[in-house]
Amino acid sequence: MDRTVDKRDAAAGPAPDGPDLAQPNRISHPLRPGRWLAAGVTALVLVWLGWTIAVNPNLHWDIVVDYQFDRVILEGLWVTIQLTVASMLIGVVLGVAVALMQTSSSRILRTGAMAYVWFFRGTPLLVQLIFWFNIALIFPEIGLGVPFGGPKLVTWETNTLVTGFVAALLGLSINEGAYMSEIVRAGLRAVDPGQQEAAAALGMSRSKIMRRVVLPQAMRIIVPPTGNQFISMLKTTSLVSVIAGADLLTVAQRLYLTNFEVIALLIVASIWYLVLTTVASVGQHHLERRFSRGFGGTVPGTLRGRIGRNLRFTGSAR
Amino acid sequence: MTAPMVRCQRLRKSFGRIEVLRGIDLVIERGQVVCVVGPSGSGKSTLLRCLNHLEEPQAGRVYVDGELIGYDERDGRLRPLPDARLRRQRESIGMVFQRFHLFPHRTALENVMEGLVAVKGVGTAEARKRAGDLLDRVGLADRAHHYPAQLSGGQQQRVAIARSLAMSPKLMLFDEPTSALDPELVGEVLEVMKDLAASGMTMVVVTHEMGFAREVGDHLVFMDDGLIIEQGPPREVLAAPRHERTRAFLSKVL
Ligand SMILES: Nc1ncnc2c1ncn2[C@@H]1O[C@H](COP(=O)(O)OP(=O)(O)OP(=O)(O)O)[C@@H](O)[C@H]1O
Numbered sequence: 281m282d283r284t285v286d287k288r289d290a291a292a293g294p295a296p297d298g299p300d301l302a303q304p305n306r307i308s309h310p311l312r313p314g315r316w317l318a319a320g321v322t323a324l325v326l327v328w329l330g331w332t333i334a335v336n337p338n339l340h341w342d343i344v345v346d347y348q349f350d351r352v353i354l355e356g357l358w359v360t361i362q363l364t365v366a367s368m369l370i371g372v373v374l375g376v377a378v379a380l381m382q383t384s385s386s387r388i389l390r391t392g393a394m395a396y397v398w399f400f401r402g403t404p405l406l407v408q409l410i411f412w413f414n415i416a417l418i419f420p421e422i423g424l425g426v427p428f429g430g431p432k433l434v435t436w437e438t439n440t441l442v443t444g445f446v447a448a449l450l451g452l453s454i455n456e457g458a459y460m461s462e463i464v465r466a467g468l469r470a471v472d473p474g475q476q477e478a479a480a481a482l483g484m485s486r487s488k489i490m491r492r493v494v495l496p497q498a499m500r501i502i503v504p505p506t507g508n509q510f511i512s513m514l515k516t517t518s519l520v521s522v523i524a525g526a527d528l529l530t531v532a533q534r535l536y537l538t539n540f541e542v543i544a545l546l547i548v549a550s551i552w553y554l555v556l557t558t559v560a561s562v563g564q565h566h567l568e569r570r571f572s573r574g575f576g577g578t579v580p581g582t583l584r585g586r587i588g589r590n591l592r593f594t595g596s597a598r
Numbered sequence: 599m600t601a602p603m604v605r606c607q608r609l610r611k612s613f614g615r616i617e618v619l620r621g622i623d624l625v626i627e628r629g630q631v632v633c634v635v636g637p638s639g640s641g642k643s644t645l646l647r648c649l650n651h652l653e654e655p656q657a658g659r660v661y662v663d664g665e666l667i668g669y670d671e672r673d674g675r676l677r678p679l680p681d682a683r684l685r686r687q688r689e690s691i692g693m694v695f696q697r698f699h700l701f702p703h704r705t706a707l708e709n710v711m712e713g714l715v716a717v718k719g720v721g722t723a724e725a726r727k728r729a730g731d732l733l734d735r736v737g738l739a740d741r742a743h744h745y746p747a748q749l750s751g752g753q754q755q756r757v758a759i760a761r762s763l764a765m766s767p768k769l770m771l772f773d774e775p776t777s778a779l780d781p782e783l784v785g786e787v788l789e790v791m792k793d794l795a796a797s798g799m800t801m802v803v804v805t806h807e808m809g810f811a812r813e814v815g816d817h818l819v820f821m822d823d824g825l826i827i828e829q830g831p832p833r834e835v836l837a838a839p840r841h842e843r844t845r846a847f848l849s850k851v852l
């Protein structure tokens with residue numbers, strides 16, 4: 281036999297004493313006793329927690345079940361949803377406007393934007409809410425007309441105009457606008473200035489450059505933190521219970537002040553908050569995928585894959 | 599007599615205290631391909647960007663097709679053009695960038711459609727058809743639905759050229775269109791530019807590709823330190839540069 285052929289055979293096929301490279305590698309992973317121990321302890325704690333909660337007689341699960349779909353609770357839930365969606369919408373619009381002001385070439389616009397962010401980020405939301413609720417103490421009447429003390433065309437009594445809901449909406453959305461403007465600004469800054477130049481060289485107007493070129497790309501940066509803001513807003517709305525906002529927490533409190541089932545009703549409310557935030561997380565995931573078009577692979581896998589990975593007890597060895 | 603396609607007069611531009619263009623005079627005839635060469639920082643990009651008013655010069659005038667760029671001149675005084683008229687001027691001047699600057703959130707086809715739809719107000723169906731034809735012209739009909747990130751550098755630059763051509767410009771500016779490309783991708787872009795030159799397009803090309811300058815260029819401009827040091831037919835300038843600085847530069851790049 282020819283010797284060169286012999287050599288080639290030895291490289292590709294099984295050598296008499298070497299490993300068979302045509303077969304999949306057999307790798308024996310080392311045992312990791314530390315990880316197994318941690319997993320065991322975690323599982324034990326989870327089971328124990330679930331058990332104590334399930335059998336604890338002080339938790340009145342029957343009351344929880346009774347009130348979970350109570351009409352009053354559902355009305356509060358609806359107010360919470362409305363407040364969250366409306367405040368976020370207004371907050372996002374304000375945020376975009378203020379972010380654009382901040383990047384403007386006019387110093388007055390920039391200063392105004394800065395002052396807004398400075399004030400509303402620098403004072404507690406709770407204080408702002410109480411302030412809006414009591415705005416009638418400063419401005420008993422609100423009117424349309426000539427400013428600086430000129431004649432008024434129409435006037436309204438502030439107390440009829442600014443109800444608990446309106447005060448809540450004002451407080452939440454104006455506060456949110458300050459945070460959103462920072463998020464939007466970071467997004468705008470992340471877009472390559474070359475994009476604006478290319479669009480300008482095509483002859484696009486400034487507003488079209490913003491709408492068609494810059495904002496869609498900034499969205500990729502803006503959407504994830506905005507999703508977080510939304511989820512956080514779902515829970516922040518509970519603050520309006522201090523101004524009789526009629527939201528989920530307010531109605532739960534009203535109920536337990538009459539029937540003293542404090543814990544049960546707080547559980548009812550918490551379950552609803554969890555449901556809302558879970559639904560919002562799913563929505564956020566889909567939005568992120570939508571806005572990462574053309575950027576490829578910034579969202580790690582599908583939602584199901586992500587959940588699956590977290591639920592799998594022992595992942596592939598890393 | 600018709601006006602030349604481009605006329606720069608005494609063009610000056612500074613950034614802060616640094617004067618980047620120190621009095622540029624340049625005439626480009628219709629259908630000419632002018633190659634601009636010179637060392638880094640000599641002001642080539644700045645000159646190009648003054649031609650479509652992406653930079654505002656401090657002094658001097660730029661005329662394209664006989665029209666003063668960026669300003670209205672009345673009684674010897676200049677006023678900035680209203681936005682809409684400046685946009686009209688830019689529309690007729692295509693620009694291709696070193697780093698392509700394609701819109702990453704749009705496919706190749708959508709990139710080419712963008713100007714038609716957003717600037718010229720062409721309907722989507724018509725824009726799609728025209729954009730498809732242009733992609734075909736730069737040899738990328740089969741990549742129409744790819745996003746820029748899914749294209750090679752050479753393909754991206756060809757899409758960028760098609761995007762500019764979609765506006766039916768009378769003048770095309772190229773700022774080092776092949777400098778960001780791997781060597782084996784340079785040829786396909788130069789080929790497209792060569793075809794464009796053959797079709798009669800007036801082109802200003804900042805480039806380090808001396809082969810292209812010699813073969814396709816009608817005129818070569820050598821810039822150094824904000825001034826045009828030497829200009830003339832590419833073969834002559836490249837074969838027998840008259841100025842010491844041109845010679846020194848060419849000995850480095852050739
Ligand atoms: N926006 C700007 N602000 C400040 N300085 C600038 C700006 N743009 C350009 N310059 C400066 O102007 C000079 C000329 O720049 P320009 O980009 O026109 O050179 P160039 O000939 O194109 O160089 P290169 O071959 O490196 O692209 C450089 O010194 C640069 O630093």
Ligand SMILES: [Mg+2]
Nearest residue numbers: 642643644773
């Ligand atoms: Mg340059």
